Amino acid sequence: MSCCKKNENSFNEEQLARFAKAMGHPTRIEILCFLASMDSCYFGDIHQELPIAKATVSQHLKELKEAGLIQGEIETPKVKYCINRENWEKAKTYFASFFDTLNEKTICCK
């Protein structure tokens, strides 16, 4: 058998880029930090923390939701948001694996 094949990534590059893109805005990082510091909260609480229009907040939340990092639930008349823990762990693992690939290089079979 020939030797020294490339190590397979333990993360999906497309998915990692999607997570990263969602995190690539200061306001969205702020929202994520805010949500990570509590179990859950309402839209209004998030809006109150930020110096921007509610329409803009709503848009950022939508992007974070579509990236899978948070989830929202209607609790009439409010909307409750929280971290999506399953995907949070997934993202955590992906980023960790990605940064660990440095120096790993190749593996040799046999």
Place this chain on the structure above:
Amino acid sequence: MSCCKKNENSFNEEQLARFAKAMGHPTRIEILCFLASMDSCYFGDIHQELPIAKATVSQHLKELKEAGLIQGEIETPKVKYCINRENWEKAKTYFASFFDTLNEKTICCK
């Protein structure tokens, strides 16, 4: 002394967002993975890996360089690129800290 103050982040939110933004494109993730799998390589090697114009590759490299994740060095007539290890570690730590904030919540002083 009053109690239960919020935990200070062990990462800079602005900086984290900047790292994330740079990583927020599939092509740039691909470049980073490629570079992370070796000590260094030339522009041409990177271009060869990708199905896009060299002008576009150059632009992506510029963004990664400005974000501090990679560095370039002229080795006439070629340009040698590699991971910026110092900032790579910094980014690795920032992302790890960020994802670890979940569940940490608050700390109580006595």
Place this chain on the structure above:
DNA sequence: AATATTGTTCGTAATTTTGCGAACAACAAA
């Protein structure tokens, strides 16, 4: 039925990002 509360969606404008070919710069080789 009219009002109030809470967020989302729509329409719009300004800016940024992405991608390309062409032109260019720096240097080595013929």
Place this chain on the structure above:
DNA sequence: TTTGTTGTTCGCAAAATTACGAACAATATT
């Protein structure tokens, strides 16, 4: 001096992002 090699920069077009106010939807209250 001309030619070739390697990448960057320029100028442009298309698309996506960011931000806002206004309008709207859903529900509860008066």
